[in-house]
Amino acid sequence: MASYRTPLGRARGLGSAKHGVGHFIAQRVSAVALIFLVLWGVDSVLSLSHADYETAVLWLHSPWNAILASLLIGVMSFHMKLGMQVIIEDYIERPITRNVLLILNLFAAWLIGAAGVFSILKVAFGGGAY
Numbered sequence: 001m002a003s004y005r006t007p008l009g010r011a012r013g014l015g016s017a018k019h020g021v022g023h024f025i026a027q028r029v030s031a032v033a034l035i036f037l038v039l040w041g042v043d044s045v046l047s048l049s050h051a052d053y054e055t056a057v058l059w060l061h062s063p064w065n066a067i068l069a070s071l072l073i074g075v076m077s078f079h080m081k082l083g084m085q086v087i088i089e090d091y092i093e094r095p096i097t098r099n100v101l102l103i104l105n106l107f108a109a110w111l112i113g114a115a116g117v118f119s120i121l122k123v124a125f126g127g128g129a130y
Helices: 007-011 020-048 053-061 063-091 095-124
Strands: none
Touching (some): 020 053, 020 063, 053 095, 063 095
16 A cells, blocks of 8 residues: 655654764764873874883883873774764665674774773783783
8 A cells, every 4th residue: 555644754753763962972072082182192102202112111101191091092992983883874774784883893992992901001010012
């Protein structure tokens, strides 16, 4: 049987998925945090660019530097996950492919974040790279 309802009539009453606002706010907050963390990171890299390995390790032994470096990696990984999630949801039409890619995106973000933070903390707590 043919439907005589307009697209607006079919959509009316369905409501929203109720997750867009939280995702939008998380993206904006992580972007603002990244502004300050990236500025700190660039300044740190420039100040260490002519230092030797031991100086860089001593620099990372400072609690503030280790915390800020871990935050930079963690927030960057989270922001990357949110951005890729939007791209996948907007441009991948097949539900199975979209769901697989969303799961891979989540695992990749966690892996990158965990490996980065682990590496920073290993050096910060005296493990070094040996």
